[in-house]
Amino acid sequence: MVKIKDNIYYIGVNKENCVSDNAYLITGEKNALIDTVSDENADEYIKNIENVMPIKEISYLIFTHTEPHCQRSIELIRAENPDIEIIGTIPTVKNLKEITNTVFNERIAKNNSELDLGAGMTLRFTVTPNLPCPDSMIIFLENSGALFCGCLFASDYSGEDLFNTDFKFAADHYKNNLLPFAAFVRGAIEKVPKTTNLIAPKNGGIVTDGARDFIKKYAELTAPDKTEKRTVAVCYLPDGGHTAKMADTIVKALSENGVNVYSADASKDGTADALNGADALIVGAATVHRNAKKEIWNAITSLNAVRVNGKPYFVFGSYGWSGEGLELVHQHLKMLRMKPFVKPVGVLYAPSDKDIRELEDLAARFAEALL
Numbered sequence: 001m002v003k004i005k006d007n008i009y010y011i012g013v014n015k016e017n018c019v020s021d022n023a024y025l026i027t028g029e030k031n032a033l034i035d036t037v038s039d040e041n042a043d044e045y046i047k048n049i050e051n052v053m054p055i056k057e058i059s060y061l062i063f064t065h066t067e068p069h070c071q072r073s074i075e076l077i078r079a080e081n082p083d084i085e086i087i088g089t090i091p092t093v094k095n096l097k098e099i100t101n102t103v104f105n106e107r108i109a110k111n112n113s114e115l116d117l118g119a120g121m122t123l124r125f126t127v128t129p130n131l132p133c134p135d136s137m138i139i140f141l142e143n144s145g146a147l148f149c150g151c152l153f154a155s156d157y158s159g160e161d162l163f164n165t166d167f168k169f170a171a172d173h174y175k176n177n178l179l180p181f182a183a184f185v186r187g188a189i190e191k192v193p194k195t196t197n198l199i200a201p202k203n204g205g206i207v208t209d210g211a212r213d214f215i216k217k218y219a220e221l222t223a224p225d226k227t228e229k230r231t232v233a234v235c236y237l238p239d240g241g242h243t244a245k246m247a248d249t250i251v252k253a254l255s256e257n258g259v260n261v262y263s264a265d266a267s268k269d270g271t272a273d274a275l276n277g278a279d280a281l282i283v284g285a286a287t288v289h290r291n292a293k294k295e296i297w298n299a300i301t302s303l304n305a306v307r308v309n310g311k312p313y314f315v316f317g318s319y320g321w322s323g324e325g326l327e328l329v330h331q332h333l334k335m336l337r338m339k340p341f342v343k344p345v346g347v348l349y350a351p352s353d354k355d356i357r358e359l360e361d362l363a364a365r366f367a368e369a370l371l
């Protein structure tokens, strides 16, 4: 247990070489816990709380989002205090019922609603979805300027002393976990009160010095880069076959039309990151035994559906008679909720000069649509 400032205690668990599992206790006329810890840390969490006060004196257990392994924390708290009110957004409360498989006293935290703890302490709830959980919210303790922000402003490393660790750890966490949700992160930052002076996330370092500066840097990190060229990943097997010839045509035409092109060799490991990070995807799928080749499946089954959601794509490839590989890959990408630019473009055996010209034209239109 660490007293962070008047009425705010750290009761989470910060083990060496682990990401800290943060949770907080706020004391007023009524007392509130913010977040729990994962099952393996639950006993230490309970001890930390009891170092401040008996669990039965706590009125509320509030969640910034659903932690999937909070069952033991809830169980231990409710063993001492069965009537404690559990508070979260609508989906959080619903999820907690599925995690605990019990009935508990519940309260829904509506957007912009308040919870008065007495003694001048008021918590304000602001719903900030998709950070990255769909059910997330941030909580602001109005009289003290403390922000309990779940995964927003979190980091993967907290240092030994937990406070004011290098900004780079928060930046790494953003890149590794929140980047696909950049628009939601920007929306959440706009809702952070200007008077915030303490940043208390669910994981990683707590910011007590220079909170405004931290938030400004975080906002810069998440701002869209308007100067950067759009990138298209073209994923195929550069094995000299007919589909590879089609791919070469597409790659050349895209480059000539102002986009960055990443040629991804589907037979090599480690292309997933580039495919996920590109703004659009083009996949070359020849047909063998009524299927696409296994290397192509390897590459596209590594896609992260969250990251590629809504991005444009099309599939092309050479075939001999039935061409199923094209449609199978096309449907897979569609099921990942990517946006088809055109129907699959199949060519019987070797692409003719006319096929090549049509592919050049298609690639140019694709690049134009992307820009």
Ligand SMILES: Cc1cc2nc3c(=O)[nH]c(=O)nc-3n(C[C@H](O)[C@H](O)[C@H](O)COP(=O)(O)O)c2cc1C
Binding pocket: 240, 241, 242, 243, 244, 286, 287, 288, 289, 290, 291, 318, 319, 320, 321, 322, 323, 324, 348, 349, 350
């Ligand atoms: C072993 C084998 C199986 C094939 N199976 C099919 C098939 O089921 N349906 C089809 O349309 N073409 C089939 N083909 C034809 C190929 O799709 C065609 O030769 C195509 O041009 C191969 O493209 P690539 O040169 O890019 O590998 C098959 C070819 C081979 C060698």
